Amino acid sequence: xxxxxxxxxxxxxxxxxxxxxxxxxxxxxxxxxxxxxxxxxxxxxxxxxxxxxxxxxxxxxxxxxxxxxxxxxxxxxxxxxxxxxxxxxxxxxxxxxxxxxxxxxxxxxxxxxxxxxxxxxxxxxxxxxxxxxxxxxxxxxxxxxxxxxxxxxxxxxxxxx
Amino acid sequence: xxxxxxxxxxxxxxxxxxxxxxxxxxxxxxxxxxxxxxxxxxxxxxxxxxxxxxxxxxxxxxxxxxxxxxxxxxxxxxxxxxxxxxxxxxxxxxxxxxxxxxxxxxxxxxxxxxxxxxxxxxxxxxxxxxxxxxxxxxxxxxxxxxxxxxxxxxxxxxxxxxxxxxxxxxxxxxxxxxxxxxxxxxxxxxxxxxxxxxxxxxxxxxxxxxxxxxxxxxxxxxxxxxxxxxxxxxxxxxxxxxxxxxxxx
Numbered sequence: 001x002x003x004x005x006x007x008x009x010x011x012x013x014x015x016x017x018x019x020x021x022x023x024x025x026x027x028x029x030x031x032x033x034x035x036x037x038x039x040x041x042x043x044x045x046x047x048x049x050x051x052x053x054x055x056x057x058x059x060x061x062x063x064x065x066x067x068x069x070x071x072x073x074x075x076x077x078x079x080x081x082x083x084x085x086x087x088x089x090x091x092x093x094x095x096x097x098x099x100x101x102x103x104x105x106x107x108x109x110x111x112x113x114x115x116x117x118x119x120x121x122x123x124x125x126x127x128x129x130x131x132x133x134x135x136x137x138x139x140x141x142x143x144x145x146x147x148x149x150x151x152x153x154x155x156x157x158x159x160x161x
Numbered sequence: 162x163x164x165x166x167x168x169x170x171x172x173x174x175x176x177x178x179x180x181x182x183x184x185x186x187x188x189x190x191x192x193x194x195x196x197x198x199x200x201x202x203x204x205x206x207x208x209x210x211x212x213x214x215x216x217x218x219x220x221x222x223x224x225x226x227x228x229x230x231x232x233x234x235x236x237x238x239x240x241x242x243x244x245x246x247x248x249x250x251x252x253x254x255x256x257x258x259x260x261x262x263x264x265x266x267x268x269x270x271x272x273x274x275x276x277x278x279x280x281x282x283x284x285x286x287x288x289x290x291x292x293x294x295x296x297x298x299x300x301x302x303x304x305x306x307x308x309x310x311x312x313x314x315x316x317x318x319x320x321x322x323x324x325x326x327x328x329x330x331x332x333x334x335x336x337x338x339x340x341x342x343x344x345x346x347x348x349x350x351x352x353x354x355x356x357x358x359x360x361x362x363x364x365x366x367x368x369x370x371x372x373x374x375x376x377x378x379x380x381x382x383x384x385x386x387x388x389x390x391x392x393x394x395x396x397x398x399x400x401x402x403x404x405x406x407x408x409x410x
Contacts, residue, residue, distance in 0.1 A: 049287055050208025079212060080283030082290060113301055113367075134194035135298060136201040140291075144194070160290055 002070060004033055007040065010068055014060045017053050018139055021099045024057060028087025031078065039072025045083045047160075048140040084161045096157055097123045102145065104159035120156045122147035164337045165278060165346060166220045167240070170230070171337075171383055172269070173213035174241035177231055178391075179262060180206035181398050182249055191252050198298060199255070205291040212284050232402040236391055243380040244327035246391045250320070253313065256302040257320035263296035264360045265331045265353070272348035281346060300364050307368025314369070321365070322373050329378035331357075 011030060012023045024030045024044065032043040042061060046054050058075045065073055085104040088096075093103035102123045117132040127149040137144040142155040183203035190196025214227035245262060249255045270292055273285035306317040332350045334342070341347045365372065382388075401408055 046208070046287075048205060048208060049212055049291060050204035050206070052204070078283075079287040080279075082283075082287045113297065113304065134198060135294070136194070136198035138197075140201055140204055144197075 002068075004035070007033060007065070007070070010064055010070075011042075011061065013064050014057060017056045017060075019096070019099065019101065021095045022092055024061075026089050026092030026095060028083065028085075028089065028092070029057065039074065040070070042073060042075045043078050044075060045078055045081075047083050050140060085157065085159050086161065088157075100124065100154060101142070102154055102156040104157050106159070117143075118159065120145055122150060122152060123154055124152045125150040162220055164340045165281070166217050167337045168341055168347060169213050169217035169220070169281075171240040171242075173210050173217060173230070174239045175245050175262070175266075176206045176210035176213060177398075178239065178241045178394065179245035179259075180204070180210060181394060182245065182247075183255075183259075185249060185397075186255070195252075202259070202295050202298070205288075205295065209284070209288045209291070212287065216280050216284065228402075232399050236387060236395055237385040239382075239387070239391070239395070240385055241382050242327065242330045242333070243382040243388050244324065244330065246382070246388060246394055247324060247327065248390055251316055253306050253316035253320040254323070256299055256306065257317060258324055259295070260299040260303045260364070261324060261328050261361065262331075263292060263299045264357055265328075266292045267296050268353045268356050268360075269348075269350075272353070275345075276347065277345040303364055303370070304368045307365070307370040317368070318370055321370055322376075325373050326376060326378050327380050330380035330383060333380075333383045335383070 008025070011033075012025060014024050016022045016024065016027055016029070019027075027047070029044050029047065030042070031045050032041070034041045034043075044054070044057065044061075054077060058077070061075050062073075065071070088104065096103040100123050102120045105118050105120055117135075119128050120130055120132075121128050122130050122145075125147060127147060129148040130145050131148055132143060133146050133153070134144040137155050141157060141160070143158050144153070145156045146153045180203045183199045183206065186196060187200045187203075188196065190199055210231065211227050214230040218225050218227055218230055244258060247254070247258055267289070270285040270289040273281055274289065276282040276285065303317065306313040308314070309317075332354045334350050338347060338350055342349045362372070
C-alpha cells in the first residue's frame with residue numbers, strides 16, 4: 001500500500017501545462033487527498049472557471065498514478081472554497097519569479113474604478129517602476145505589465161481573493 | 162429539482178451565449194489588449210456555463226452531459242435573455258451590453274452565495290470573483306466612451322438606447338423563479354432590479370450618458386423565444402457537433 005506522502009511526491013510531477021515550472025501543489029490547485037474504501041480521492045480546484053488546463057491536469061494525474069501501478073483513484077473537481085492566490089506556496093512564488101512571471105503581490109486590484117493598479121516589481125531587474133498595460137494577459141490568471149526601467153514586458157500573476 | 166434545472170439553464174445559457182458572442186471577437190478586437198480582454202471574459206463565461214450545465218445535467222438525470230446541453234438543443238430550448246444574443250455591433254454596443262449584464266450578474270451571484278442549494282452557492286462563489294473583474298472592465302469603458310470624444314459618446318448613447326429595452330428581462334420571474342425564491346435557492350429577482358438600476362445610474366452619471374424615457378421593454382428569451390440573431394449564432398456554435406456528431410478534440 002502506498003502512503004499519502006508517496007502519492008503527494010508522485011503528484012509533484014504534475015505541472016500546470018501553461019506554467020510548466022509549477023506543480024499543482026505549488027499552485028494550490030491540489031486541495032485534498034483522501035483514502036476511502038474505493039481508493040484515493042484527489043480533489044482539485046480550478047484557478048478560474050474557464051481554466052482550460054483542468055482537463056489536461058486530470059489526465060496527467062491519471063497518467064502519473066497509473067505509471068506507478070496506482071489504479072484505484074478518482075479525480076474530483078470542486079468549486080468551493082474558491083481558489084485564491086494565497087494558496088500558491090512560497091516555493092511556488094519563487095519559481096514563478098525565476099520563470100519570468102511576477103508573482104501575486106499582497107494586494108488585490110480593488111474594484112474601484114480607475115484605481116491605481118498594484119505596484120508589481122519587474123521579475124527581471126526587480127525595479128518597481130513598472131506599468132500596467134492591460135488587466136487581461138495571456139491567460140485568465142495574468143495581467144500584462146511592462147518594466148519602465150529595463151523595458152521588459154512581463155506577465156503578472158493577478159492577486160485573487 | 163425541475164425548477165432548479167430550468168433556472169440553471171437560464172443562467173447557464175446567458176453565460177454560454179454571451180461567451181460565444183465575445184469569442185467572435187477573437188482576432189477582431191479594436192486593439193490587441195481589448196481583443197485579449199474580451200476573449201478572456203468569454204473564456205470565464207464559457208467556464209461558468211460548463212459548471213452550471215454540469216450541475217444541471219446531473220439534476221436532470223437523463224445521462225446528458227454539459228456538452229450535450231451546450232451543443233445539442235434546438236433554438237427554442239435555449240433560455241438566455243435576449244440581451245446576450247444581440248450582435249457585437251461596434252465597440253460601444255459590445256461594452257454597453259457587457260456592462261448591463263455584468264451589473265446584473267454581480268448582484269445575482271452575491272445573492273446566490275447564500276443559496277440553500279450548496280452547489281449553486283459554490284458556482285456563485287467561484288463566478289463572483291471573475292464577474293467583479295469583468296464589471297470593473299466594462300464600467301471603466303462605459304465611462305471612457307461616454308465621457309470621451311463626441312463620436313464615442315454618440316455611439317455609447319446610441320448603444321444604451323438600443324439595448325435598454327432588453328434589460329427588463331434579466332429580472333424575469335415565472336413559476337420557476339417564484340418557487341425557487343420561496344425555497345431560498347435564489348433571491349427574488351425583482352428585488353435586484355432597484356439595486357441594478359442604482360448601480361447602472363451611478364456609472365452612467367459619471368459617463369454623462371442618459372437612459373431613455375418612456376420606452377417599453379420586451380424579450381421572451383427566458384421562455385425560449387429569441388430574436389432573429391439567435392439562429393445564426395447557434396449555427397456557428399453547433400456546427401461541429403451537428404456535422405460530426407460526438408466529435409471530441
